[in-house]
Amino acid sequence: MSSPTFDLQSHSTFSDGELPPAHVIAFAAEAGVELLALSDHDTVEGVDEAVGAARSHGIALVPAVEISAPDGAHPDIHVLGYGIDHRDEALLERLTAYRADRDGRADRMIAKLRERGFELDETPLERRQASGKPIGRPHIATAVFEHPANRERLEAEGLTDMTQTLVAYLIEGAPAFAGRTIPTVEDAIGVIHAAGGVAVWAHPFWDVKDPEEVLATIDRYVGYGLDGIEAFYVAHTAEQTALVADRAEDLDLLTTGSADYHGPDHRHFSKFRDFDLCGRVPRLGPIDIR
Structure with missing residues (x-):
């Protein structure tokens, strides 16, 4: 077919x-x-x-x-x-x-990741914000995965790409997840x-x-x-x-x-x-x- x-x-x-x-x-x-x-x-x-x-x-x-x-x-x-x-x-x-609510959610997830000891590559996030584009979970997961300071920890956790990092930390029930409030x-x-x-x-x-x-x-x-x-x-x-x-x-x-x-x-x-x-x-x- x-x-x-x-x-x-x-x-x-x-x-x-x-x-x-x-x-x-x-x-x-x-x-x-x-x-x-x-x-x-x-x-x-x-x-x-x-x-x-x-x-x-x-x-x-x-x-x-x-x-x-x-x-x-x-x-x-x-x-x-x-x-x-x-x-x-x-x-x-x-x-x-x-x-705006999505941006607030992104800020909450970023704060939770930092509380758990992760560094983030903020340059691409700041670039998206400056151009008026939203920051979603894939962008946050990429910022974590691509920061050299996290490499050893991510390898130890078996997280070999951005998607695995997102699933481990940013989906519902994961430790750095934060939800929307509206609509x-x-x-x-x-x-x-x-x-x-x-x-x-x-x-x-x-x-x-x-x-x-x-x-x-x-x-x-x-x-x-x-x-x-x-x-x-x-x-x-x-x-x-x-x-x-x-x-x-x-x-x-x-x-x-x-x-x-x-x-x-x-x-x-x-x-x-x-x-x-x-x-x-x-x-x-x-x-x-x-």
């Missing part, structure tokens, strides 16, 4: 991706993507560049954003907004507030709707592991106005895909999919169209602008 020709989540240097938006588009075109979303975290600053590049490569580009929201025991639920007016003033104002999932969905978009829960099994809890969470988010679910995802099993797709069909929700592209050198998310529809037919609705 051929891979899907749409890929509805990707990231650039405006959040935690490796490449500028125009380069993301070029790689997508080379991979045969026909419908793409650039969905940087809590920002739409790369969308205009992506739109121009998509036009030159003959790709349909959906203006998008990925908003992070704490939700009870789950500190980092991701809500994708598709078809938004990325110049909407109210949207831009809210995203600015969300990034709620309901707020994120409302902001997306107010900007003319549709709201989709990204990679549901990434943050919620228990299948029954995933189903219950979908039902709850539908009560907030959720429009769809990212049923087809690079890290989903066939069983997870079927479970989510079935519930989406029952609830008349959109079903989207992505390989969550972060760049050609990313350990996990480096290949466009690298997700499986598992024999299902996606329901993209108004997102499909081809």
Whole structure:
């Protein structure tokens, strides 16, 4: 079975991706993507560049954003907004507030790492701040991993790259993790709707592991106005895909999919169209602008 020709989540240097938006588009075109979303975290600053590049490569580009929201025991639920007016003033104002909260979270994690005796290479972090770009967990983990003073300790702990360092110290439950405080999932969905978009829960099994809890969470988010679910995802099993797709069909929700592209050198998310529809037919609705 051929891979899907749409890929509805990707990231650039405006959040935690490796490449500028125009380069993301070029790689997508080379991979045969026909419908793409650039969905940087809590920002739409790369969308205009992506739109121009998509036009030159003959790709349909959906203006998008990925908003992070704490939700009870789950500190980092991701809500994708598709078809938004990325110049909407109210949207831009809210995203600015969300990034400020993200910056505070980064400061708290950096402080926890220092309390545990780590040094950080602050130069790239300061460079990102000076250019107005957010600091995410991959950037913090890289700052730890690349500082020479940490090398012996990291080797002793068996941490051989940035990703292993991130998992050991910066994911939920790890010793230097800190969560977001705003927005709620309901707020994120409302902001997306107010900007003319549709709201989709990204990679549901990434943050919620228990299948029954995933189903219950979908039902709850539908009560907030959720429009769809990212049923087809690079890290989903066939069983997870079927479970989510079935519930989406029952609830008349959109079903989207992505390989969550972060760049050609990313350990996990480096290949466009690298997700499986598992024999299902996606329901993209108004997102499909081809």
